[in-house]
Amino acid sequence: MKLNFLATALLIGVATYAQDTKTIKGHIYDAANNNEPLAYATVMLQNTEFGAEADENGYFEIACPKGTYLLEASYLGYQTYTLPYETDKTNEVTINLIPESDSLDEIVITIDKKKSTETALLNEQRKSLEIKQQIGAQELSRKGVGDVAAAVAKTTGISKQEGSNNVYVRGLGDRYNSTTLNGLPVPSNDPEKKNINLELFSTDIVEYISIDKTFSSKNTGDFGGGNVDILSKDFKDNSLFEVELGTKINTNATSKGAEFLLPQGPSKLGYANYGVPNKPLSGYHFTNSLQPQTAGPIGGNFGVRAGKSFLIGNTGKLNLFATASFDNAFTFKEGINQSASAQGAKLKSFNQEKFSQTTNTTGMFNANYHINDKNRVGYNLLYINSSDLSRDTYTGTDRDFEGDHDALLVQRGTFIQNTVLINQLLGNHTFNNKLGFDWAVSYNTIKSDMPDRTQNKMFYWKDTNNYTIAQRTITDNHRYFQNLKEDEIAANLALNYKFGSTENGSEKGKLTLGYNGRVKNRDFEAIQFNFRISGNALNSTVNPNNLDTFFNQQNYDNGLFNIEAFAGETPQTYNGEQNIHAGFANVEYRLTDKLSAVVGMRYEKINQTVKWRTQLDAQEKNNEFNRNEFLPNLSFKYAINTVQNLRLAASKTYTLPQFKERARFIYEDVTEIKVGNPYLYPSQNYNLDLKWELFPNSDEVVSVAAFGKYILDPINEITMASSTNDITWVNIGDKGYVYGAEFEIKKQIIDFGGANKNNLFAGLNVSYMKTDQEINREKIQKETNGLINTNFNFDRSSFTGASDLLLNADISYVKNWNNDKALTATVAYTHYSDRLYALGVEQKGNLVDKGMGSLDFILKTNLHKKVAINFAARNILNPEFRRIQDNASGQINAITYKRGAFFSLGAKYTF
CATH class of the missing domain: 2.40.170 (Maltoporin; Chain A)
Structure with a gap:
């Protein structure tokens, strides 16, 4: 049923543009900056829905039916340029935009400010060779979002668990996701979590948030659901001073x-x-x-x-x-x-x-x-x-x-x-x-x-x-x-x-x-x-x-x-x-x-060591594993025309257990007790994505995606069969x-x-x-040497x-x-x-x-x-x-x- 729906959507999208079309090609230059290419300028055919944005080289293409049009090129801070154009012409269009102001510094500032707008981010999504989803400062402001956790929960396929800071991407929780700031990893603030609480990041510091749901060899291989990359503010204006109450x-x-x-x-x-x-x-x-x-x-x-x-x-x-x-x-x-x-x-x-x-x-x-x-x-x-x-x-x-x-x-x-x-x-x-x-x-x-x-x-x-x-x-x-x-x-x-x-x-x-x-x-x-x-x-x-x-x-x-304590005044510890x-x-x-x-390939050499001394093991014990991971990824982008793409991505990744999950440490809450499992080991993930997307206008998008993930040896939190029903x-x-x-x-x-x-x-x-997922009692008992028993029915x-x-x-x-x-x-x-x-x-x-x-x-x-x-x-x-x-x-x-x-x-x- 879902595959039929996807196929129908793709056929409708292709049929929409299957008519006899012509392609208008050209370059846009900045007349105030030695005719340098003017990236991301907008070119539209007046009174139609056909248009495009110039790439980083100022180049654009517009697919449209045969006919005569009025070509309109614009950029914030520049004078609008219009030009009659007939599709029978074969020569490329050259456009030189003239600034509205004589101040070149002011013009450059205006250009850079577009990076966090919905239009600019959708344009980047359209041009990217990889499947991306982004939400910028402009959209965050419009939706009244105050922190990054609330921001990502507004995007497709992502939810936040009520009463906690857990974020789920395509049904996969904390352990399957990763967080970066400007492409660099951020450690967790919670001993039980892999990722930092995204509620800590106020949207005041955010230029935009990029969510990668498909793996790229440039990202960490500890990836299953997605990677949330927070891009911090990059100031470009002449000056700013704001106070907010x-x-x-x-x-x-x-x-x-x-x-x-x-x-x-x-x-x-x-x-x-x-x-x-x-x-x-x-x-x-x-x-x-x-x-x-x-x-x-x-x-x-x-x-x-x-x-x-x-x-x-x-x-x-x-x-x-x-x-x-x-x-x-x-x-x-x-x-x-x-x-x-x-x-x-x-x-x-x-x-x-x-x-x-x-x-x-x-x-x-x-x-x-x-x-x-x-x-x-x-x-x-x-x-x-x-x-x-x-x-x-x-x-x-x-x-x-x-x-x-x-x-x-x-x-x-x-x-x-x-x-x-x-x-x-x-x-x-x-x-x-x-x-x-x-x-x-x-x-x-x-x-x-x-x-x-x-x-x-x-x-x-x-x-x-x-x-x-x-x-x-x-x-x-x-x-x-x-x-x-x-x-x-x-x-x-x-x-x-x-x-x-x-x-x-x-x-x-x-x-x-x-x-x-x-x-x-x-x-x-x-x-x-x-x-x-x-x-x-x-x-x-x-x-x-x-x-x-x-x-x-x-x-x-x-x-x-x-007053009493375990081992006198010596605390329980674990080190990772x-x-x-x-x-x-x-x-x-x-x-x-x-x-x-x-096409990408990533090799990772992984070493994880955990040492602990707790009420379960009064003498210090340790656990270590070493892994060598070879992680391929492949993606295709087919540009049906300048405003419509078809994408396919496939990859292999893995999921690591966390420090506390492998340390024999007991954490007691009012209604539950959690204890680590030193026999826990990584799972392997195989990922496949297919996506069709259409960009009717500069700030509009329509997309349909299908995805699948096959996970070997998935890690789960369970209740043990014991008198105390501890969780592990x-x-x-x-x-x-x-x-x-x-x-x-x-x-x-x-x-x-x-x-x-x-x-x-x-x-x-x-x-x-x-x-x-499969639930295998015998597997759990065997792999933990009888340490953990379950009683699932x-x-x-x-x-x-x-x-x-x-x-x-x-x-x-x-x-x-x-x-x-x-x-x-x-x-x-x-x-x-x-x-x-x-x-x-x-x-x-x-x-x-x-x-x-x-x-x-x-x-x-x-x-x-x-x-x-x-x-x-x-x-x-x-x-x-x-x-x-x-x-x-x-x-x-x-x-x-x-x-x-x-x-x-x-x-x-x-x-």
Whole structure:
């Protein structure tokens, strides 16, 4: 059915242009710059939909029916050029555009600014020999997107898991994807994740985001779903100074008012200067109070951006740009959090309330020195400090805490601080018309600290309306400290050689030889201090909001409780080292005027070593593997005409396990425990893509794609068959696969006319996919030497995190006036269908996140060329999130909550 749909779409597209056509060819030159080629200028046939954009050599081709036309060439900052043209002519057209201004510097600035516009990115997508998808600063602004995670979730085939920072590309989660900044890798801020949280990257620092769903030999071979490359701002104007202020609210949070309580400890800016106390087992030396404090719940943001350009000599130009911003937000959600047996009996049944405050402090500085047309060097510095402070309360029942009490109360206070520091040095050099060299190096540091997570359990007695300390195991009441530090050095080197030539003077082919290197080191340690409550003290009445009256030095001295930890004051640790050195060769070649090919080969030498000392292995142990990977890739592009392409891509890649997944380290949450598997090993991926795309006008696109992935030894998170039902990671079966189709359209619906832009624009992207994998109990037991046992009652399943259907739709009204006033109003809707969260075990049903949608409204206005006012309303429909346990006897709610609606108002002033 899906293949028939794709074939029909392709036939319709070809038939549309199968009529008797002529091709108009020509070059566009810059009259103010020694008649240099004017890249990306627009050429249209007036009163028709036929047109093109010039390539980097100023060359263009327009396929159109026979006839007489008025040719119109234009470029922002230049005078429009018109020329009558008859298709019977065979000579090429030569156009020299004249600037509207006498200032050449100003003209050059205008040209460079087009790189992040929707028109420029669609043009690059059209011309690229590889399958690309990009979203730029202009589109991000129109859709009111504030961070990179939300940005990529607006693109075809990509979704973000509710309640986490996991991004899924074509149904494949974190382990199958990769993240880069300006082409260089970025380390993770989470010990359980391969990729950094994309929410950390504010769109203020973004020029555009490129999403590669097909593998290229220039990218890392640890690739399955896609690579997200964030291109940082590249300032080109003469000068800039902007200040922005805003406020934001969450309707759930504001409804709590003075009852919005958060743990004490970190500063309001999201920084903490405390950690494990001195001599923690010899007294109660913890400095943070257990008494929650009233906070918020109204958030806000502040930002300042500045840039300046300097001319150096006759050909040089130095562009400096800096931005600094801070924002915080408050959220509240409430609902069911429970688990049940296969027969439906409640094992744990709580009503959960979660109060949260998040902060993000971002600073970026970059300097780009354009020495001349052939040499450019740049430096990027990025600093991010993010924090998440939350207070969770669980009220209800737990089968392990049966008794005469009326309810069990679990309180957990958590603060996580992530600090990211990225340094990059990049260069591009053109030695002559044939030979060029690109290089980039980076040194990155990530620190992620959980400096004092607290947990306490209490019994509630309805007859006296009192609470007492609850204890079934020593870990029920504890304080936990965790920190991670990861350093990474990376380098990219690429030598490019152009060869052959076409009739218009451009090259037929390009050979690229290169090297990529990554050296990563991670240190992780954690220690938990458990409070053993004495028998008499368990009857003591306590106030849940003032536990300092019980946990204090005096009661410690009186023997009401003591403090214990694994291996005394020695923390549990694991250390990871990963070295990847790769060489690659890539050939791009134009086989005919319409058919081009890319052939690449990548070799990677991989070494990964993990060492650990934990409560499972008191003596230090280690695990190491070495791999040699040969990774071919092949892609074809057939240009049906100047506005229509057919593409095919195939490749082989792999997927590595992560450090923590292979270390025998236990991480305990309120409702689950995770432990590593030292026998985990990489999976192998075979990828195939087919795509048809049409670019009716400069800012419009229609595309249909089909894709398939065949995965050997897929890695999955599972629940072990044990008394505690711990979670671990395994190579779950011999094979799995993903296949699906994608459709995208961006189209102007109505042009209301007038001298300035006044139109209605709409976009829609839809993805439909299926995933399937084998589940082999014997394979798991054999490959782990009996360490891991499972008890599945099925032998196949879909991939966790994958939705069959993803949909994004938006409609925008854009109106500009001559006096620098503008208005953009956008309505955007996102929907995902049911997705598997976790596989069931021992007859218990799978955990499934039910499908849901989100509706946003964004209004952006320029009241003056210096003043802008923005308003956004997100999650307007406020749907209920539901995770169900799909038992044979029926569905049971596992987690339910509503996020509330989010409203923000901001103002920007440009000096």
